[in-house]
Amino acid sequence: MPDAVSSQPYDDEQLVRYLIGSLDEQDTERFDELSISDDEFAGRLRAVENDLIDAHARGELSSETRARFETHYLSRPGKMERRRFAEAWTLRQHRAVSASVPRPGSGFSDRPARRPWVWPLAAAAAVVLAVLGYVVLVRSNPSSRESQVPTSVATERPKSVPQGPGSGSTGPLPAPIAIVLMPSTRGTGEIPSVSIGTDSTEVEVSLVLDGDDFPTYDVALKDFGSDRILWHRAGLTSSSSGADRIVVAAIDATLLKPQRYTLELSGRRASGRSEVITSYPFRVVMK
Amino acid sequence: MTTGDPARTRPRLKREWAPSPAAFRQFLTWLDGGIDSTGERYLEMRRRLEDYFSRKRCQSPDNLADEVLNRVARRLEEEGAIPDPPARYCYIVARFVFLESLRSAERHRTELPRDYSRPDDAPDDRLECLEKCLSGLPANDRDLILHYYPDDQRARGEGRRELAARLSMTANALAIRACRIRGRLEQCVGECIRRG
Numbered sequence: 001m002p003d004a005v006s007s008q009p010y011d012d013e014q015l016v017r018y019l020i021g022s023l024d025e026q027d028t029e030r031f032d033e034l035s036i037s038d039d040e041f042a043g044r045l046r047a048v049e050n051d052l053i054d055a056h057a058r059g060e061l062s063s064e065t066r067a068r069f070e071t072h073y074l075s076r077p078g079k080m081e082r083r084r085f086a087e088a089w090t091l092r093q094h095r096a097v098s099a100s101v102p103r104p105g106s107g108f109s110d111r112p113a114r115r116p117w118v119w120p121l122a123a124a125a126a127v128v129l130a131v132l133g134y135v136v137l138v139r140s141n142p143s144s145r146e147s148q149v150p151t152s153v154a155t156e157r158p159k160s161v162p163q164g165p166g167s168g169s170t171g172p173l174p175a176p177i178a179i180v181l182m183p184s185t186r187g188t189g190e191i192p193s194v195s196i197g198t199d200s201t202e203v204e205v206s207l208v209l210d211g212d213d214f215p216t217y218d219v220a221l222k223d224f225g226s227d228r229i230l231w232h233r234a235g236l237t238s239s240s241s242g243a244d245r246i247v248v249a250a251i252d253a254t255l256l257k258p259q260r261y262t263l264e265l266s267g268r269r270a271s272g273r274s275e276v277i278t279s280y281p282f283r284v285v286m287k
Numbered sequence: 288m289t290t291g292d293p294a295r296t297r298p299r300l301k302r303e304w305a306p307s308p309a310a311f312r313q314f315l316t317w318l319d320g321g322i323d324s325t326g327e328r329y330l331e332m333r334r335r336l337e338d339y340f341s342r343k344r345c346q347s348p349d350n351l352a353d354e355v356l357n358r359v360a361r362r363l364e365e366e367g368a369i370p371d372p373p374a375r376y377c378y379i380v381a382r383f384v385f386l387e388s389l390r391s392a393e394r395h396r397t398e399l400p401r402d403y404s405r406p407d408d409a410p411d412d413r414l415e416c417l418e419k420c421l422s423g424l425p426a427n428d429r430d431l432i433l434h435y436y437p438d439d440q441r442a443r444g445e446g447r448r449e450l451a452a453r454l455s456m457t458a459n460a461l462a463i464r465a466c467r468i469r470g471r472l473e474q475c476v477g478e479c480i481r482r483g
């Protein structure tokens with residue numbers, strides 16, 4: 001009875017439930033058949049599957065759907081690879097927009113490429129001056145730092161920037177920036193902010209640890225509202241900074257927009273298993 | 288309806304049979320339904336079958352997909368014709384192969400706890416491969432996929448409608464084309480990563 005099977009309507013929400021294994025038995029059987037025998041359904045199903053993987057990569061699924069997606073869908077062979085592709089694609093597209101890079105070719109759209117922000121040259125020059133006047137955080141005394149810098153963030157020149165003779169005489173610097181974020185247990189509740197300029201290429205983030213219990217750490221930059229992962233780095237090790245232990249990560253500054261973010265720190269055990277330790281919220285301000 | 292169940296008389300998976308070149312050509316022609324797809328239809332059916340068995344959580348979706356195609360090709364060779372529409376008949380056989388797999392060694396896989404929050408071990412390599420593969424696409428395909436899967440998820444719906452209108456395609460046809468391009472891109476990136 002192929003006509004009876006294909007004539008019944010279906011929507012994307014049902015297709016999602018079918019893909020994550022939460023559809024009732026009757027519809028599952030109907031969709032099983034359509035997925036092989038109906039060209040239109042098979043095409044629609046594949047399109048919904050791609051959007052579903054992308055939504056997971058962006059952290060846009062509800063907790064229930066996400067849990068089902070991970071246990072039912074991602075456990076199938078080859079699906080983690082598809083998920084990683086989606087993550088790379090998301091990151092690539094986000095960077096393209098953040099950097100206001102015109103999208104390749106314009107044959108399909110007569111709209112200009114999206115530019116999230118446009119900066120006058122004068123403002124850019126001001127940013128360079130402002131960054132050169134960075135504030136160095138007093139890092140030798142954690143208790144005094146807490147009282148003196150309630151926002152638990154500072155902007156300073158990263159240690160990786162050459163400081164030798166001549167380094168300041170070659171024209172404007174590319175606005176290197178570093179920030180130090182304290183664990184939420186030491187903060188005042190106020191979200192720290194960091195100012196970056198249009199010419200900033202990298203933000204070096206030092207995450208101060210409450211305890212150093214893992215051989216390596218992973219850091220994920222997340223959109224504050226959607227919890228979508230925008231960037232991550234795995235296999236980082238801790239180092240000493242005064243009396244503290246810190247994890248340092250360098251973030252591509254072109255990823256950052258003027259908004260709120262969190263940096264999620266996970267510790268990875270020798271067995272490979274990771275545990276989320278804490279999050280460091282912060283705000284980006286453009287100069 | 289099908290005259291008899293092609294799989295009912297085969298209680299075990301029979302992978303030993305393979306179609307002769309002539310039988311395989313006959314099978315491709317039948318699967319194409321009169322329109323020469325140069326093998327595309329076969330590959331598409333194999334993909335659908337593999338996905339079906341994967342969704343059913345079978346251990347070897349690719350082997351089971353091949354088993355279905357072999358059985359269909361065999362019946363076509365033996366009987367000369369199959370009255371059911373090709374895709375529908377493939378589903379009928381797939382269902383029997385699935386039920387057989389439940390009774391045989393092809394059991395449902397046992398789930399192992401996995402850490403799905405674990406980040407990609409080689410995000411930079413993957414991004415580099417992605418850029419390389421993107422630049423290897425024909426310009427039209429590259430533009431299409433960049434516009435079909437934009438950064439802003441919320442803008443996807445409207446953007447896709449505009450894109451479909453601009454290309455004079457239905458939304459479904461556009462989706463299928465975008466999925467095919469994405470499939471090629473994913474394959475290219477996977478191969479690039481494996482090559483290191």
